[in-house]
Amino acid sequence: MKPFFSLFPKMLGRLTMEGLADTMQQIGLDGVDLVVRDGYWVTPGGFTREAPAFVRGMQSRGIRVELATTSYTPEALAKDATPLAVMSEIGIKSFRTGYFAYRESVPLREQLEQASGELEQLAELCAKYRMKAIYQVHHGYSQLIQHSFAALAVAQGLPPEHIGFMLDPGNQFHEGREHTGKAIELLGDYFAAIGVKDVMPSRDPNRSHMPDKGWSAAWTPCDEGMLNWRDIGAAVSKLDRPVIINMQPFYHPQNQEQHIAALSKEFAYIRQAFGEAVSEHERA
Numbered sequence: 001m002k003p004f005f006s007l008f009p010k011m012l013g014r015l016t017m018e019g020l021a022d023t024m025q026q027i028g029l030d031g032v033d034l035v036v037r038d039g040y041w042v043t044p045g046g047f048t049r050e051a052p053a054f055v056r057g058m059q060s061r062g063i064r065v066e067l068a069t070t071s072y073t074p075e076a077l078a079k080d081a082t083p084l085a086v087m088s089e090i091g092i093k094s095f096r097t098g099y100f101a102y103r104e105s106v107p108l109r110e111q112l113e114q115a116s117g118e119l120e121q122l123a124e125l126c127a128k129y130r131m132k133a134i135y136q137v138h139h140g141y142s143q144l145i146q147h148s149f150a151a152l153a154v155a156q157g158l159p160p161e162h163i164g165f166m167l168d169p170g171n172q173f174h175e176g177r178e179h180t181g182k183a184i185e186l187l188g189d190y191f192a193a194i195g196v197k198d199v200m201p202s203r204d205p206n207r208s209h210m211p212d213k214g215w216s217a218a219w220t221p222c223d224e225g226m227l228n229w230r231d232i233g234a235a236v237s238k239l240d241r242p243v244i245i246n247m248q249p250f251y252h253p254q255n256q257e258q259h260i261a262a263l264s265k266e267f268a269y270i271r272q273a274f275g276e277a278v279s280e281h282e283r284a
Contacts (some may be wrong), residue, residue, distance in 0.1 A: 002242075003236070003237075003243060003274050003275075003276070004030050004031065004066070004244055004245060004246045005030070005031070005245045005247060005267070005270075005271070006029065006030050006031040006032060006064075006066065006067050006246055006247070007024065007029050007031070007033065007126040007247045007249075008033045008035070008069055008246055008247065009026075009032060009033065010035070010248070010249075010250065011250065011252070011256075012039050012256070012260075013039055017041050017257075018053065018057075019066070020032065020058075021057065021061040021063060022061075023100075023260055024060060024061070024063050025062070025063070026071065028263070028267065029063075029247065030063075030265065031058075031063060031064035031065060031067070032045050032063055032064075032065060033065075033067050033096075034051060034054055034067070034068040034092060035069045036068060036069065036070040036072075036083075037071075039197055041054050042054050047082075047083060047268055048082065048086055051068075051090060051092075052090050055071045055090045055091060065090075065091070065092065065127060066092060066093045066094065066244075066246055067093070067095065067096065067097065067134075067193070067246065067278075069095075069096045070091050070095050070096060070097065071097075071098040073118075074097070074099060074121055074133075078121055081128075081129070084125055084128075084129040084131055085129055087129070087131060088131055089169070090211055092131070093131070093132060093190065094131065094132040094134050094146065094193075094211055095131065095133060096136055096166065097122075097133050097135050098133065099135075099136075099138060099143060100143075100144035100145060101142055101143070101144060101245060102141065102143055107268050111144055112154050115144060115145070115152070115154045115187070116157075118132070119158055119163055121134075121162050122157050122162075122163070123158050123162040126162035126163070127159070127162050130256070132162055132164055132192065132224070133163055133164070134164045134193055134244075134258070135163075135164075135165050135166065136154040136165075136168055136195060137165060137171070137172060138168065138171055139172055140174075140175075145165075145185070147172065147175070147178050148165075148167065148178060148183035148186050148187055150177065151165045151185070151187060151190065152187060153185060155187075157261075158190075160188075160189035160190050160192075163190065164193065165187055165190050165192060165193075166190060166192060166193035166194060166195055167180060167184065167187075167193075167194050167195070168194070168195035168197070168248075169181055169194070169195075169232060170195065170196070170198045170199050171221070173199045173217060173226065174199070174217060179235075180231070180232045180235060181231065181232070181235035184235050184236065184239075185235075191243070192244065193243060194232070194244050194245060195246050195248050195251065196229075196245060196247050196270055197219060197222070197247075197248040197250055198219070198221065198222040198224070198225025198226060198227050198229075199217040199218065199220060199225055199226055199227075200217065200220040200225050201216070201228065202215075202216060202217075203215050203216075204216070209264070209277070218251075219249075219250040221263075221266040221269075222266050222269055222270055222273075223251070223269035229269070229270060230273045233270075233273035235269065236253060236274060243261045243264075244268070247263070247266075247267060247270070249256035249262070249263045249266065
C-alpha cells in the first residue's frame, strides 16, 4: 500500500492560500485537507464559491485535495446535500463528518442505534454523489464514539465504500488508549484513515491532590511523543487498499515558524515509520 499523506492545517490558518501551498511543497506532503471552518480559506457561508477556488489553487501547485474536514452532520446533509454535490464535482473523495454528542439522559445502546440509522441515511446520500463519509474516533466525555468497538457498533451492515472511520491514537490516548493494530483489524474495511499526532505526559506536583493526581498530556511531534508509530505504520502498511494518513500537528500554535520546522521533521519521521524511503537531506 502506498500511503497518501494529507495535512490537516489547523494551525496554519493565518497563511494565505499561496503561503499554504508554499509550505506544503516545502515539507513534501502529498495533499492538504479542504478545511471548512470560519476563519479559514473555505467557510461554511462561502462554501460553493470558495471550495472550488481552493482546490484549483492547490492543484495548480501540484497539491492534491481529496479529503475535506467539515462539521457536516448526517442530519444537516439530509436537509441540504449541496456540500456533497460541490465536493463530488471538484474531486473531493472523502469528507470528515461532524460528531455525535453523548447524552447522559439517553441509554448508550439507544444512542448508538440512532447514530447507526443516521449513518445509514448518509450512506445513501454518499452513494448518490460518489462520496465517502469518514467519522473520526475522538476522546472526550461529550463524544459518543471514542474507540473502535463503538465505531464498529454503529457501522455494522453499512457499505464501507461510503462509510468509514478515522482512528486517532494520539487523540484516543486521553481516554486510556487501545492497540491500534487490533483496532484496524477489528474495523476491517471500515478503517479509512488514521490521524497522526502524539502526546507527552507530564505531572504537576502542586496538583497531586486533584482527581487526576496532577497528570496531563500535551500535544507534541510524533518523533518526540509516547506512541509507537513504527508499530502503527506496520499495521497500516499491511493493507492492500488506500488509506489516508492525516497529519494533524497541534503543537507550537503561537509560533508558526517553529510549528512548520517541527512539522517538517515530524513528517520525515512518519514517512519512515510508514515504510517510505527518506533522503539523507530530510533526515538532517
